[in-house]
Amino acid sequence: MGRDVIIACDFASAEKTFEFLDKFTGRKPFVKIGMELFYAEGPAIVKEIKARGHKIFLDLKLHDIPNTVKKSMAVLSGLDVDMTNLHAAGTKRMMEGALEGLTRPDGTRPLLIAVTQLTSTDQETMEADLLIKEPIDKVVMHYASNAKDAGLDGVVCSPLEAGKVHETCGEKFLTVTPGVRFADGDIGDQKRVMTPAEAKKIGSDYIVVGRPITAAEDPVAAYERCVSEFCD
Numbered sequence: 001m002g003r004d005v006i007i008a009c010d011f012a013s014a015e016k017t018f019e020f021l022d023k024f025t026g027r028k029p030f031v032k033i034g035m036e037l038f039y040a041e042g043p044a045i046v047k048e049i050k051a052r053g054h055k056i057f058l059d060l061k062l063h064d065i066p067n068t069v070k071k072s073m074a075v076l077s078g079l080d081v082d083m084t085n086l087h088a089a090g091t092k093r094m095m096e097g098a099l100e101g102l103t104r105p106d107g108t109r110p111l112l113i114a115v116t117q118l119t120s121t122d123q124e125t126m127e128a129d130l131l132i133k134e135p136i137d138k139v140v141m142h143y144a145s146n147a148k149d150a151g152l153d154g155v156v157c158s159p160l161e162a163g164k165v166h167e168t169c170g171e172k173f174l175t176v177t178p179g180v181r182f183a184d185g186d187i188g189d190q191k192r193v194m195t196p197a198e199a200k201k202i203g204s205d206y207i208v209v210g211r212p213i214t215a216a217e218d219p220v221a222a223y224e225r226c227v228s229e230f231c232d
């Protein structure tokens, strides 16, 4: 898989999701399904979107004991998703278990991406709530290295961290980056943003874009703009 734009389908129901996806009559975008939609609609939503010809990033951020994660990943792999994720904080053993569970009998598997520290966690909260005293950048790179050692394909990170992740873990280690906005767009609640063109320049492999596409007056045009700035 090469560089691609993933649309965050942060809708509360299947109805709203399909109303949105119906607009895409040409190229079928890669879509991200998160916890809200998955918990509301169950595995059926994944199968239906897949049947419509979309690639799927199932963003459920698993974190549990290795055996539970391994078995759960086997279930997700059976849904034929293209990419899924977990929390690197679950340890290397959990990540190795996840990879094992995800690998299908024929040896194929979805891409597996780790979340390092959530962007909602800052240095202060990490120190106070998690008792982690190291600088947050160091923690992020350490978790990324753990993910690489465990055999994962990449990490979710800010576009601003993508260059450093590639330096630490190699060019082939994937960076999946949210926090993308058009130069002339509204940044909403995101704090550290980049345009699709900047994300391309810094070496992001996948950008995850929600509201700049889902809330646009013409979502298909906004998607095409992302593709032309990021992929072409």
Ligand code: C5P
Pocket: 008, 010, 034, 118, 119, 120, 156, 178, 179, 180, 190, 208, 209, 210, 211, 212
């Ligand atoms: O609408 P917007 O483009 O901000 O959506 C970004 C998507 O990426 C959302 O689904 C959000 O939950 C997700 N995300 C994020 N920051 C992270 C991890 C995931 O914005 N650090």
